[in-house]
Amino acid sequence: MRNIVKKGWSTFRTIFTGMGITIRHFFSPAVTLQYPDEREELPKIARSKLFVNIDDCIACDQCVRACPVNCIEIDTVKATADVDLGRTSDGKQKRMWVTRFDIDMAKCMYCDLCTFPCPTECIYMIQDYEYSEYDRNNLVYNFSNLSPEKIEEVTRKAEEDKLQKEQQAETETVTTKPGKTAKQTGSSSAKSIPGAKATSGAKSIPGAKPKTVPGAKSIPGAKPKTVPGAKTIPGAKPKTVPGAKSVPGSKPKTVPGAKTIPGSKLKTVPGAKSVPGAKTRTVPGAKTIPGAKPKTVPGAKTIPGAKPKAVPGAKTIPGSKPKTIPDAKQIPGAKAKTKSGVKKVPGGGKGSQKPNSEE
Amino acid sequence: MITESILLLLLFALIPLIIILIYALFAIWGERKVAGFIQDRLGPMRVGGWHGWAQSFADLLKLIQKEDIIPANADRFLFRLAPFIMFAASYAAFAVLPFSSSFIGSNLDIGVFFLLAITSLLSISVIMGGWASNNKWSLFGAMRSAAQMVSYEVPTIMSVLSVIVVAGSLNLMTVTEMQSGNDTLGFLPNWLILQNPFLIIAFVIFFISILAEAHRVPFDLPESESELVAGFQTEYSGMRWAMFMLAEYADMLLLSLLGAVLFFGGWNSPFGDFMAGPAWGFFWFMLKGLLLVFVMMWIRWTLPRYRVDQLMYLCWSILIPLSFLNFVLIALWEMIF
Numbered sequence: 001m002r003n004i005v006k007k008g009w010s011t012f013r014t015i016f017t018g019m020g021i022t023i024r025h026f027f028s029p030a031v032t033l034q035y036p037d038e039r040e041e042l043p044k045i046a047r048s049k050l051f052v053n054i055d056d057c058i059a060c061d062q063c064v065r066a067c068p069v070n071c072i073e074i075d076t077v078k079a080t081a082d083v084d085l086g087r088t089s090d091g092k093q094k095r096m097w098v099t100r101f102d103i104d105m106a107k108c109m110y111c112d113l114c115t116f117p118c119p120t121e122c123i124y125m126i127q128d129y130e131y132s133e134y135d136r137n138n139l140v141y142n143f144s145n146l147s148p149e150k151i152e153e154v155t156r157k158a159e160e161d162k163l164q165k166e167q168q169a170e171t172e173t174v175t176t177k178p179g180k181t182a183k184q185t186g187s188s189s190a191k192s193i194p195g196a197k198a199t200s201g202a203k204s205i206p207g208a209k210p211k212t213v214p215g216a217k218s219i220p221g222a223k224p225k226t227v228p229g230a231k232t233i234p235g236a237k238p239k240t241v242p243g244a245k246s247v248p249g250s251k252p253k254t255v256p257g258a259k260t261i262p263g264s265k266l267k268t269v270p271g272a273k274s275v276p277g278a279k280t281r282t283v284p285g286a287k288t289i290p291g292a293k294p295k296t297v298p299g300a301k302t303i304p305g306a307k308p309k310a311v312p313g314a315k316t317i318p319g320s321k322p323k324t325i326p327d328a329k330q331i332p333g334a335k336a337k338t339k340s341g342v343k344k345v346p347g348g349g350k351g352s353q354k355p356n357s358e359e
Numbered sequence: 360m361i362t363e364s365i366l367l368l369l370l371f372a373l374i375p376l377i378i379i380l381i382y383a384l385f386a387i388w389g390e391r392k393v394a395g396f397i398q399d400r401l402g403p404m405r406v407g408g409w410h411g412w413a414q415s416f417a418d419l420l421k422l423i424q425k426e427d428i429i430p431a432n433a434d435r436f437l438f439r440l441a442p443f444i445m446f447a448a449s450y451a452a453f454a455v456l457p458f459s460s461s462f463i464g465s466n467l468d469i470g471v472f473f474l475l476a477i478t479s480l481l482s483i484s485v486i487m488g489g490w491a492s493n494n495k496w497s498l499f500g501a502m503r504s505a506a507q508m509v510s511y512e513v514p515t516i517m518s519v520l521s522v523i524v525v526a527g528s529l530n531l532m533t534v535t536e537m538q539s540g541n542d543t544l545g546f547l548p549n550w551l552i553l554q555n556p557f558l559i560i561a562f563v564i565f566f567i568s569i570l571a572e573a574h575r576v577p578f579d580l581p582e583s584e585s586e587l588v589a590g591f592q593t594e595y596s597g598m599r600w601a602m603f604m605l606a607e608y609a610d611m612l613l614l615s616l617l618g619a620v621l622f623f624g625g626w627n628s629p630f631g632d633f634m635a636g637p638a639w640g641f642f643w644f645m646l647k648g649l650l651l652v653f654v655m656m657w658i659r660w661t662l663p664r665y666r667v668d669q670l671m672y673l674c675w676s677i678l679i680p681l682s683f684l685n686f687v688l689i690a691l692w693e694m695i696f
């Protein structure tokens with residue numbers, strides 16, 4: 001009996017204790033956050049979404065390498081010397097076009113490892129955590145602010161620039177034998193063949209200087225350097241640099257000393273392999289008049305604004321066949337185009353991919 | 360003449376129905392709010408503006424649109440019938456409740472008896488639904504429900520009988536009327552619970568028993584969602600399920616109101632003649648009932664569920680002997696005083 005009373009008492013005591021607790025909570029304020037209406041302030045270090053201040057990015061690739069899951073992808077193009085990309089906010093000179101800066105937030109695991117290596121602190125977490133998407137592909141954020149046209153342009157310029165540099169390097173070393181050079185270049189690469197001195201007879205005379213016209217090319221307003229004494233035989237064609245034509249006002253640089261033999265065809269050079277299919281061979285008889293304007297080779301695509309970089313030995317110019325001088329290869333330091341026949345680009349005239357890649 | 364009186368009768372009968380419907384909608388919302396507050400949450404907040412008061416209406420709309428699924432091997436007739444019987448039983452019992460001094464559905468002289476008898480149909484409908492569903496969980500729930508309701512009817516009836524012994528009438532209106540006035544100790548209302556110490560024990564037994572009758576925690580074994588999915592309601596969907604839900608909440612209110620009549624003076628104002636009258640009577644009656652409903656919800660979010668054997672032990676070993684003993688003591692008290 002006593003036991004029952006005791007038990008009954010403890011039963012009710014515990015029940016009322018429990019009910020006391022619940023009623024206290026009933027009157028205590030709720031901890032609920034009415035989410036869409038109210039939002040909690042995230043801590044400063046919250047990791048929720050990456051953001052790239054692309055204006056400050058120097059394309060150093062550090063973040064890409066830091067990411068354990070490879071969710072950052074960057075493509076860059078080196079800026080040409082005539083472009084100033086400006087400086088980052090902390091004073092670093094920018095030298096690259098960032099043609100692509102994609103972060104796949106679907107892959108990101110929010111480890112924050114990518115933000116620390118950034119030298120300019122332009123990649124960081126922002127407090128936006130409401131970016132769900134119906135399509136996973138929408139979680140790839142593109143931070144590059146270049147338009148496709150701009151990307152194409154800078155890419156092309158960078159290639160041309162590269163070609164030009166190579167050409168310069170080559171011409172410096174090459175003594176050349178001038179083939180007759182039909183150089184036509186297809187497109188952009190104007191290839192006046194530097195160094196090709198068209199000797200009459202097409203033999204390259206040793207010791208002949210290549211007329212590398214380095215600066216000639218592409219400098220707008222450059223006068224043609226028709227060298228006095230250049231015997232432009234009527235009918236000889238100056239090797240106008242195809243690329244030249246693209247530069248408004250650029251004159252053709254007829255290389256002095258290029259003696260184009262009248263009537264000489266392109267492949268007058270023994271062994272010169274005119275590349276089959278090369279278009280734009282300047283036909284003898286072309287206007288060889290000094291001071292002649294560059295004859296734009298048909299088929300040469302002048303890139304607007306492209307500076308002609310007559311790359312010596314621009315073998316890579318799409319469509320242009322290099323006129324390789326057969327003997328050229330003897331020239332020490334001659335680059336790629338030294339192998340006779342080497343650069344014939346089959347079906348020349350391809351796009352402007354960088355031909356040099358083979359090097 | 361006849362049609363008129365029939366229409367009038369129907370209109371009359373509609374009043375409790377409307378009360379039940381409105382109450383059920385807000386009780387379901389209220390239960391969720393109570394659950395939320397007790398758990399330091401807010402409960403439904405979005406539908407309808409102020410604290411999501413329209414949540415139940417939205418739920419009802421959803422339930423109406425739902426497909427009415429009947430399991431392939433179910434006993435289709437019983438399956439369809441069960442929710443209606445359940446609701447009809449709850450609803451019929453409201454007929455004898457005195458909502459106010461001037462409104463009672465049917466002023467039966469055997470009001471309490473009718474109420475207890477008609478609510479016994481609830482267990483039949485539960486068994487019907489559980490059996491007809493042809494689902495083991497439903498059947499478990501139905502069996503538990505049968506055992507539970509049959510068992511707990513005994514203490515319920517004994518505690519009600521204790522009140523009847525004191526009141527001397529089975530008519531609920533009469534029972535309420537005799538609780539009018541504020542004479543207890545000079546100022547307290549003449550509520551039965553305040554008139555006899557043993558009636559307090561009777562009320563405790565009564566309240567525990569109606570928790571079990573209404574399938575409320577801690578006696579919600581017939582529909583214990585954590586073990587039986589939803590017990591006898593498992594196979595029900597859409598409006599049929601809503602009927603069960605409605606009947607359940609109606610049952611809760613019914614038993615709470617019965618408790619209010621038997622122990623707390625029904626429609627009598629706690630302040631004597633102050634705030635008394637038919638309209639105030641309705642207010643006090645519903646308030647007392649709803650307070651008990653709130654206590655049920657409060658208990659629901661406080662106590663864990665009993666085990667089946669504990670449930671039976673509590674009933675047969677404690678409540679039934681205690682209620683009989685209490686009944687005898689009350690009878691003696693009445694004889695002596």
Ligand code: SF4
Pocket residue numbers: 050066067068069070071072103107108109110111112113114115
């Ligand atoms: S947070 Fe981590 S996973 Fe995400 S991009 Fe940065 S390094 Fe990659």
Ligand code: SF4
Pocket residue numbers: 052056057058059060061062063064074117118119120121122123
């Ligand atoms: S580490 Fe910074 S600067 Fe370098 S590529 Fe990434 S974002 Fe640009």
